Each structure stands twice: as C-alpha cells, then as structure tokens.
Amino acid sequence: MNIFEALRVAFAGLLANRLRSSLTMLGILIGVAAVILLVAVGNGAGVQINNQIQALGANVIFVYPSNAKGAGGVSQGFGTSQTLTMADVDAINSHQQDPDVVAAIPIAQSGGQITFANQNYFAPTTGTTVDFPQVRDYQIAEGSFFTQDDVAAQHRVVVIGQTVVTNLFGTTDPVGQTIKINRQSFRVVGVFAAKGGTGFGSQDNVVVAPISSVWAYLSGGRGKNVSQIVASASSANTVTQAETEITAILLQRHQISDPAQADFQLQSQQDILTQANSIATALTLVLGAIAGISLVVGGIGIMNIMLVTVTERTREIGIRKAIGARWRDVLLQFLIEAMFLSGLGGALGIALGAALAYEAPHIPAIASSSFPPPVVSIPSVLLAFGVSVGIGLFFGIYPANRAARLHPIEALRHE
C-alpha cells in the first residue's frame, strides 16, 4: 500500500467521524497554539529586555563595591560596602594607565520626593559629573547640561528626563523653573531627549544633579559616598581591555594584591546582556514547557480516539487482512491517520497561535500596558509542527500496532 492510498483511507476515516476528528484535533490545536503564543511572549520579553539594555548606552562598564563581609566573612549583600571614592574616578579619568577608557563618572543615588507648584512626584536623583550625557548616551533636548563650575560650586541645578517633565510640568516649559527635592530648591537647567523603552527602570525617569550638590543637600550627612562608577570604553571591542585597565587601577589604589579579594566588581554591558538573555531564554523555556503539557494531553486524546477507532473498525481490519493486507499495511494506515490528525491539528494550531501573537499588540487593553509584543520565532513554529506530528506517531503506534496484530478470523467475527 502506498502513501497516497494510506492518506486517502485515513482521510476517509476521519471524514466519516467529523465531530470526533475535529474534537481530537482541537486538543492538539490548542496545545500547539499555546506553545506558539507563550514562546512568542517569552521571545517578545527577551527582545524588549535586550532593547532596554542597549538603551543604557553602548560600551558601558559599571563598577560596584563588592559585597561587604561582616565578622566571620558573612556576606552582607551586593553593594553594601562603600569602597569607591571620587579619587578612584579621578584616577580612572587621568588616562595614564587606561588608554581604552574614554570617560568615567561617579554615581551617587538619592531618592526623593520632587515637587513643583502643586504637583509632586517620586524619582531617583542621580549625582554625577559633567561626562554623564556622554557616558550614558543621553541627548539634551532643551537647555543644557550642568557645567564643571556647577559641580565645583555645589550649584543647585538639575537636568530632568521626559517622564519627570510629563508628570511634574504638564505643558509648562520646565527650563528655568525651580523644583524642590526633599524640600531643597533646585533650578532646572536642561531636559533630556526621550530614550524610549518602557517599564523596567525607565531611562526617562531621571533627575540628574552635580554630585557635590547631592552630597551637600540630599544625602543626609552620609558623607561623600560613590555608589558606583560608570565608565565608557572607546568601542565595543575594547570593553574587555578597558575592564582590565580599570581593575588594575583600582586594585593598585585600594592596595589589594590578590584580585580575588577585590573590594569592587565590574560588570559590562555585554555581561548584563548575556545574563538577561539567559533569563529570557529560561523564561521562554518555562512558558514553552507549560504549554507542552497541553500538547501531551492532546496526544493522549489522539491515542484514546485511535483505540476507539481500532475497536470500531475491527471488522474492517479483518476484511482487509483477509484480502491480503499485511502487518505493515494496517500499521501504516492507522499511523498515518493518527499523524494526519495531529499534523493538521498542529498546522491549524500554528496558524491560531501566530494570529493571536500578531493581533495581541492591537488589543487595546494590551496595547496600553507595557506588555511586550510577542515575537513568533520560526524555529518554534517548525519545532511545534514537528512535535505535533511526532506526537501522532508516538501516541498512534500503540493503537496501530494493536490493529495490525489482530487475528483475521477473530477480527472478521467481531460485530
């Protein structure tokens, strides 16, 4: 029996029981659609995270204090010690030992209630130096960034991001206005252009002030703390060299001979990207695995229906064997029927899953949220189709073999 004949027989068998065939197919259809959609959601989240990390600025290296060790060497958590100083930043910026570093800036974070007129808003205030726009890749949309003089003289000036503008000023021009951060007055001298990216620590929800002013007015007498140093390498290819150079400078300055004992740690853009990608991949896998469970359930449905079909058609199997069907002829017929059910269900499921993934961003409730648009990946489509046909094969083998091994006499006697 050739494949076409087997397909024809399988198709006729399925047509004879339309409702049953459709319901069985629905099991696989929903399973495959769920896999396609959930994997697309996972992919979409991954793509969005990547975009946001790229928006942090290219070639960026972050230097954090390492975990402080308490008595007995108990780690107190990431960034709990204060080992970085302004002098470290100056040393890196002297460019004597680090030709691959373009600029380094200190960061001192201070949270604070921000008020303007009768509006108030919460945004982190970042204290830094004049190289901030260059290192973090910010453009000035209006006004200007603060100057070296502002830093030296602890001027109360700030530059704010678009999210802050929207929330505090509405239609008012912010440049030249005075806002209050923790009841201290600051004058807005500039506004950053929007960097895009939503949710997840928005790059536009920033207030940037001279680090000296943050120390003097906002950090509540906690001293001249540098919570991190951000440096930019000359290009993506020199990030690794720049990291080595910065490490050498800081080890020397902190008088640490064993790099394993360093009281600081470095993280580059690439490191973050790699980590984020592995998180996104894990997310996609988890979502796919959850959806995969429904595929297995659909497969069991196929097995169930095929067993019923074999019992119902026992007599037909007996006739076919009497007129010369061999073991493999009968096996092939029922296997193809099972694979046809699962394959067609899989193809329709892919269409449904992909359609839902493409339509999702157009649904108002989803469009207005920060839900990442799903991205259907071709490998997931091919895999889902292959798996669904494979499920037909796997769950079809037992019923088909049962049919193929029926004894012709007993099968013919079956009523």
Next chain:
Amino acid sequence: MIKLESVKKTYRMGKVEVEALRGVDLLVESGEFVAIMGASGSGKSTLMNIIGCLDVPTSGRYFLDGTDVAALDDDQLAIIRNRKIGFVFQSFNLIPRTTALHNVEMPLIYAGASNRRPRALEALEAVGLSNRADHQPTELSGGQQQRAAIARALVTNPAILLADEPTGNLDSSSSVEIMKLLIQLNQEQARTIVLITHERDIAAFAKRTVELRDGLILSDERRAA
C-alpha cells in the same frame, strides 16, 4: 490445486482442548466446484479458515497450488491470501463508506498492482455490476453487495474462490442469482470454487459435495454435470 493431508486443528478454550478437525484428507482439482456441508460444530468453518489461509493446521500438511502453506508466517499468509484466494463471505464484508469500485480495487492495492482501475471495472462487469461502480455498500441491495464482493474476490485472478455461506443473508431469488453467477464463473472461466454451506439445496448447485461431521469427512459425493 488444494491438497490436505491428515489435517488436524486443536483449539484451546481455557483448559479444555477442542479438536475441531481430527484428520482431514481432501483433494480438490483445478476447475472443480465443491460444496462443503455440515452442521454447526462439524468443523466446516475451521476447514474453511485453513483452506483460506486465515489459519494454519495444528498438524498435517496443506498444499495450495503447490505451496506448502502450513509453515508460513502471518505476512506470508497475507500474501498467499492476496494472490491465490478470493473470499466471498456470508455478510458480504464490503468496507463501509467506500464505493464498490474502490472495494474491488482493494486487493490490487495490497498487491501493489498497476492498472488497478481498469481491472476493477472489468471484474465488476464480469458480475454485471459495472453500472453500480460508484455506489457505496449502503446504496446497494444484498444481491448487489454480494456481486461486488465476488468481483473483489475475482479481481486478483486467484487460484480458488472460497465462498462461505454466500447466500446466507440473501432472499431466495437473490440466492439463486448468486449461485447462477458462481456456476457461470465455474463453467465459463473454469474457476475453482469451494462453497461452504449448511443448506442442502444450495449445495446441490455444486458438482461435488463433501460432508463433515465431528471434524471428519463423512461423505464425498460427485454428481455428473
């Protein structure tokens, strides 16, 4: 053509062994029309299953068209059934939801034959059913269904036609029609026909009657045509 030598068949039903055939010797020559008669429990169904290569004897030898069938495995038996035996059943046993033409084509499909459609049409024409080729079994009368079944049995040009109570589900006029068709096939195409029946008036159509009782041949009578 068909040669059985002291064929025995024993079934196990739970702990009891049942001897369905207790040593049958039978020779059927090419072109014969033999009726095998017997009451239920006489072993005639078992004998038909063995002649039809649906089952193998427990002991003894069975030669079909020169081939020793007793030693073949399931797939080899399927090939023998496909090439050398045409079955006609009491309940027609056409495949449902499948046209008469396609039913007749079926043995050719399993044989991997080419030219299937013209051969199937030819067989339908031989039984006078070419005008019903595209009808499904439910759209045919009992007599027509049995004609289609005979066409299916003939299409591979088998050595023997094995008819198991072919008129058991038919009214008397259709029965006579079917028996006339079998006689015609025997006389005009020299087909070897083995007919299993428990009705004496149906057996009377054959030239030779073999009667079974308790798994043994009771009588073997030939009539002049």
